[in-house]
Amino acid sequence: MSWPPPDLADEALALLREMLRVDTTNPPGNEARIARDILAPLLTREGLKPTILEKEPGRSNLIVRLAGSGGADPLLLHGHLDxxxxxxxxxxHPPFAAVEADGCLWGRGAIDMKQTVAMQIVTLIGLARAGFPLERDLIVAAFADEEMGSGLGSRWIAAEHPELVRAEYALSEVGGYTLHFAGQRFYPIMVAEKGFVWLELTASGDPGHGSMPSRNNAVLQLARAADRLGRRPLRFAATPQMQAFVAGLAENLPEPKATIVRSLLHPIPFRLLGRALFPNARTADAFSAMLHDTAAPTRLAGGEQINQIPTTVRAWVDCRILPGQTTDGLVELVRKRIGPEIDIRVIAEGAPVVTEGDDPLLRAMQRAVSELDPGSHALTNLLTGFTDAKPLAALGVRTYGFSPLVLPPEINFAALFHGDDERIPIAGFRRGFHVFAGMVKEFCSAATSA
Ligand SMILES: [Zn+2]
Known part of the structure; x- marks a missing residue:
């Protein structure tokens, strides 16, 4: 029997449109305007019982569960509303108008990630209506505050209400979209994400008058340090995740391209060939970030007067670490790069996440890719950013990024993420929804555990 029925995709699209019209820019977020005003009434009308949790007023997280027989542990589908x-x-087109043009639905959140939330909620509603017997519970969580570090969202829920989101597996954003490369179509499934280490650097020097400059100037020290950190990445490492990704790409490419791609796992060919191989600087930077611990100076502060040399100035540096690297290891690399004079303080950190090995859900996603886009290739990949997967992985959940979407070659997924003119191809969304809902149904019905 074929499920879902075609009109369920219309419902997912209608829900996406409605959510795109609500401005949930974080800050202030105002996720209640979706969770309380749109999702909760929709779910309640279907006879479901959503729970709303708020650490701060207006910053709603919504969780809803469709019970299975308990023959297997739950599958959690999660996304963020901000x-x-x-x-x-x-x-x-205006970013909060959900304009339909050129075959796309335009709006902030169309890719990151109201489209995924719409798919997840409508999949659960469709399964509830159909009344299929499920082996495992299906949980959908729509979190607040992901874009500002999840302190009012998944991190708070995982700490205070872990029983609501504890699951064997979780699926969320970023994987499952079309990656056009060398004339082939690939679909990366996210099996890992980098960690982050946010640093505050303080340089101290001699105060003095701007008319009589001394060499021990805190501004100069800090500028040198920022330049050294930002000029090139901190460390190259070909993680097992990237070895698998590159092997999967190369396997499906003709020679000599395959050999060239394989050589990118080594630092010298990477430096010599890396840039030339990618269609644009953005893609090259994204690939480079998958193979390096990186440091990006993002904020500077200090000094008061144009004619006064300050005693201290500060810089904030956003560092991202590969699986296998630690905060201490990262700080050591930074110390080596910038020298002993500058004070280094860790202000926030999150460990890398890795979901290792094979399991029935990974195989289900690989099958879903061949159904989504016959002739394409599924790959596993590492995400350079971070998501709500971090606190969930800490609860022991096997987390993946998979939100299937077919993209034409002219739409660069990476550039739309947090970019201008964010939009989603409507046909690609429908196709993705159909395959996603079918996969979730199959997976929750079967009594297979890892
Ligand atoms: Zn996101």
Missing amino acids: VVAANPARWT
């Missing part, structure tokens, strides 16, 4: 800011002056 979005990053959009500057309307830079957009072709």
